Amino acid sequence: MPGAKRIIGVVWESVRRWFDPRELRSVGDPPDYRFSLANERTFLAWLRTGLALVGGGLAVAQFLPPLPLRHLREAIAVALLLLGGVVAVRAVDHWARTERAIRLGEELPASRFPAVLALVVGLGALLLVVAVLAGGVGSR
DSSP states (O other): OHHHHHHHHHHHHHHHHHTOHHHHHHSSOOOOHHHHHHHHHHHHHHHHHHHHHHHHHHHHHHHSOOOSSTTHHHHHHHHHHHHHHHHHHHHHHHHHHHHHHHHHTOOOOOOSHHHHHHHHHHHHHHHHHHHHHHHHHHTO
């Protein structure tokens, strides 16, 4: 399992860097503080998005009436909760990679995550519309 050990090592190293500001500050040159603050505001916006998804998952679990398909409500709630967690973890990783790139004067890291998140949320909304319409038609 050398491949698994390597992956675990890479993940552990990334997580360790998130919690060690000294290492982040040890690379490159101190940037214009406005860039660091803009990066932090973007990070906080992603955190708010993750929190909104978690809140939506809790609201679905508590307040959405049972849907025509068995356990659909629970599946939606769990999907929103997991997506919120993924967004929060992705936010801190993107913040750290961006801060490092700023300090090193490199190109900012590209990410497909915003597009993937938008597609997942759009698809989820479409599925919810179908579920709501199916529930409305089935109740008549």
